[in-house]
Amino acid sequence: MNCDLLITNGTVATADAIYPADVAISAGKIAAILPPQSSINSLATHDATGCYVIPGAIDAHVHLNMPTGVGYTADDWCTGTSAAALGGVTSLVDFVETEPGESLLEALEKRLGEARQSIIDFGLHMTIQPDEHPINGIPRRVSDKRITQIKEAYAAGCATFKMYMAYPGFQVQDIDLFRALRAIAEVNGLACIHAENGDVIEVLRQSNISDPARALNHARTRPTINEHEAVTRAVMCAEVSGARTLIFHIGCEHAARVVADAKLRGLANVYGETCPQYLVLTEESLARPDGHRWVCAPPLRPQADQDALWHMLASRALDIVSTDHCPFTIEQKDKGHNDFRLAPGGVPGIETRLGLMYEYGVRRGRLSLNDWVRTCCTRPAEIHGMSAKGRIAVGYDADIVVFDPALRKKLTPRELHSAIDWSAYEGITCNGWPRDVIARGEFVTRNQRLCATPARGRFIRRSY
Numbered sequence: 001m002n003c004d005l006l007i008t009n010g011t012v013a014t015a016d017a018i019y020p021a022d023v024a025i026s027a028g029k030i031a032a033i034l035p036p037q038s039s040i041n042s043l044a045t046h047d048a049t050g051c052y053v054i055p056g057a058i059d060a061h062v063h064l065n066m067p068t069g070v071g072y073t074a075d076d077w078c079t080g081t082s083a084a085a086l087g088g089v090t091s092l093v094d095f096v097e098t099e100p101g102e103s104l105l106e107a108l109e110k111r112l113g114e115a116r117q118s119i120i121d122f123g124l125h126m127t128i129q130p131d132e133h134p135i136n137g138i139p140r141r142v143s144d145k146r147i148t149q150i151k152e153a154y155a156a157g158c159a160t161f162k163m164y165m166a167y168p169g170f171q172v173q174d175i176d177l178f179r180a181l182r183a184i185a186e187v188n189g190l191a192c193i194h195a196e197n198g199d200v201i202e203v204l205r206q207s208n209i210s211d212p213a214r215a216l217n218h219a220r221t222r223p224t225i226n227e228h229e230a231v232t233r234a235v236m237c238a239e240v241s242g243a244r245t246l247i248f249h250i251g252c253e254h255a256a257r258v259v260a261d262a263k264l265r266g267l268a269n270v271y272g273e274t275c276p277q278y279l280v281l282t283e284e285s286l287a288r289p290d291g292h293r294w295v296c297a298p299p300l301r302p303q304a305d306q307d308a309l310w311h312m313l314a315s316r317a318l319d320i321v322s323t324d325h326c327p328f329t330i331e332q333k334d335k336g337h338n339d340f341r342l343a344p345g346g347v348p349g350i351e352t353r354l355g356l357m358y359e360y361g362v363r364r365g366r367l368s369l370n371d372w373v374r375t376c377c378t379r380p381a382e383i384h385g386m387s388a389k390g391r392i393a394v395g396y397d398a399d400i401v402v403f404d405p406a407l408r409k410k411l412t413p414r415e416l417h418s419a420i421d422w423s424a425y426e427g428i429t430c431n432g433w434p435r436d437v438i439a440r441g442e443f444v445t446r447n448q449r450l451c452a453t454p455a456r457g458r459f460i461r462r463s464y
């Protein structure tokens, strides 16, 4: 047998097994998995002694180059995907948003143009949002036309549809959430839902807040029961419509339990995502003098919620970990220095997920090595309809991370590659980090240095 590249002497770790093996790559695909030191002709070999060889990580929730009230998110498709690759990510899923009057396919075409700079493969979630801007803070309706276009978007490779139950400009009323879910069920797509009760949040945010410089008030305007209620409503709509549904960024125990209960009731198509910020940080970050930089939604929660989320992840009540990477510079974040409501929402994390989940999950005994691979690499591919990704198995894309448990990485802005001048995880050192990253058989990083050709990423047309 001949191959292009042979990864030797590593320990292959998948969602369900750990074993020493050599991995042969040909024409961008995994060609064979062989006992160590098998004799095979390879154009090149790569030594992975002392390292785990795992499937490339998939981050199915990022916001690159997204327009916001304080300008675009700080990472464009080049800096964002470079940082991703250096953190072991070989595929990501970002979003298409639609302007008033624009069709879903027109918006997709425009977004694909921007995404051409991506150095790794990428998919796009189609956002189903109201056709017009809100009036007096009241969300408008989603037109019949837009709902009908769900079918075309699916056929164009956007198999997943994002809906917000909060933020006036994006929020869909229950009637439209349910209509869209029925249309998504009809094409067998996946709904991804930001579940918070937006109406209640808006009233709380507009009421007199005694000290708006105190960022902890952000969490007080979005209490856990608010998230709990919205997740319950979303799961009810999923159940009645029959739509496969993923609840995005679950941040508290009660919300996670709703997804766990749905699974116990036999709803096999309801999934839950959480993010490193909810697993590593707590609302203590919001209590800092610069706490407004940690404003994100749902907000960071108390320690008890964090502990519960780890259990939910290990017990498979929650399915995947994504980052919701939404990077802003200090200048952008500091618009909220005197009033947390003016801080753009979101924390960065595109580069740090694998390392943080290894440090706080595997090394601290909260997740097995297999759980780590399952939640960061394999389940994201399955849930988001990427049939060639997420596994070390013959015929799959050769997206592979050589993860060195002996590397130490300080999570400072100097050591990281996002186009921002702060880190939400400053002060943390990860033991274990991606050393080399291979995407479709090509090295995109080697010895923690980027070596990818620009714009090499391809659009992943996803389906179920």
Ligand SMILES: [Zn+2]
Binding pocket: 061, 063, 324
């Ligand atoms: Zn998001």
